[in-house]
Amino acid sequence: MSFFESVVVITGMFLVTFGVRFVLFARAHKVVMPEFVEKALRFVPVAVLTAIITPMILMPTKTLDLSWHNPWLIGGVAAFTTGVWRQNQLLTISVGVVAFFVAKYALNF
Amino acid sequence: MRNEHERKETVEGSLFYMKRGAVASIPMIIGGIPFGLLFGSLASNYGLSPWFAIAMSSIVFAGSAQFVALGLIALHAPIWVIVSTTFIVNLRHLLYAADLVKYVKHLPMSVRIVMGFGLVDESYAAIRPMYGTGEVNEKTGHKAFLGSFLAFYLMWNTTTVLGVLSGELIPGMSEWGLEFAMVATFIGIITPYLKSKPFWLCMLSAGVSSLILFELPNNLGLLLSAVIGVCVGYCVDVSLNAPIDSETKDSKEVEL
Numbered sequence: 001m002s003f004f005e006s007v008v009v010i011t012g013m014f015l016v017t018f019g020v021r022f023v024l025f026a027r028a029h030k031v032v033m034p035e036f037v038e039k040a041l042r043f044v045p046v047a048v049l050t051a052i053i054t055p056m057i058l059m060p061t062k063t064l065d066l067s068w069h070n071p072w073l074i075g076g077v078a079a080f081t082t083g084v085w086r087q088n089q090l091l092t093i094s095v096g097v098v099a100f101f102v103a104k105y106a107l108n109f
Numbered sequence: 110m111r112n113e114h115e116r117k118e119t120v121e122g123s124l125f126y127m128k129r130g131a132v133a134s135i136p137m138i139i140g141g142i143p144f145g146l147l148f149g150s151l152a153s154n155y156g157l158s159p160w161f162a163i164a165m166s167s168i169v170f171a172g173s174a175q176f177v178a179l180g181l182i183a184l185h186a187p188i189w190v191i192v193s194t195t196f197i198v199n200l201r202h203l204l205y206a207a208d209l210v211k212y213v214k215h216l217p218m219s220v221r222i223v224m225g226f227g228l229v230d231e232s233y234a235a236i237r238p239m240y241g242t243g244e245v246n247e248k249t250g251h252k253a254f255l256g257s258f259l260a261f262y263l264m265w266n267t268t269t270v271l272g273v274l275s276g277e278l279i280p281g282m283s284e285w286g287l288e289f290a291m292v293a294t295f296i297g298i299i300t301p302y303l304k305s306k307p308f309w310l311c312m313l314s315a316g317v318s319s320l321i322l323f324e325l326p327n328n329l330g331l332l333l334s335a336v337i338g339v340c341v342g343y344c345v346d347v348s349l350n351a352p353i354d355s356e357t358k359d360s361k362e363v364e365l
Contacts, residue, residue: 001157005188012191012195013171013192016192016193017171017202022206022222024206024210025209025221025225026221028213028214038208039343040339040342040343041204043307043311043339044203044335046303046308046315046342047338048201048315048335051319053291053296054316054317072289075293080300084300089136093296094139097143097293101289
């Protein structure tokens, strides 16, 4: 990628990222959210984050892999179970990461 | 009462809340460390200039979108695809802003600009619940948020630089599976929401859709799955909670 292209990519990414995060803050004193929008928006983090990670967990090689030889699945299930069972983020992240690396390297799947 | 108020106004009081915000972010900062290292090392593995990776982390500052952009750059995608995908991947931050509007509307514009720049999943997930528990209020919450942002920003940029350097020294680093740290962090953000049926169904529908729609180009599957998840969650929520006045609400929405 040329220097010029790099500058355009970074500028473009900055503008859309900052724009999305700041637009409502900029008009914060005037923004009135319709009730149904506020209700629907509550589901966005769960929906988007799930849509990002589900293919990573279940299709690490671009095809569906539901076997126990898939370290992504083992790590994901371990983190998810821990997260639902105990609402502790540090524990959720640690258990997931440890399970993933144990499955990937120690068990040599 | 008055002394307490004065104390909170002092610099010491600000530092107290900034520290509190930074401490609340520690789990996600730890989850972010391998992720930042991986970002830097992937960028150098793809043959991108170290300055490009560092500029992206310091100027754009958007963890998962930076990875998606790297992947698209590796595929030689056109610039408009990279930028519009970044927009879609970050659209969720609009929700966080919408949710925080009530806590920032009285703040000076300069503070809002910094908070907007730093509005990432992790800081939102760490600080937002503190308003609910009363640990912070509208006078102190932004200080906690800035503390969380600074801690996260420092970690993200440090690990990006370290990742770029180690990526050049240890070429195989991108094969280690460090991106699993992001998966684990996102699971850590999702699971506290799963306390009612609408959120479970939102998650399940978004997850199943993302697998079915995986083949769609330019991350369109991600966008559609997110929309499906939000619609399912919202519809289940409405049908469960407001069976009596749902008729009037529906007709209002049609008019919109």
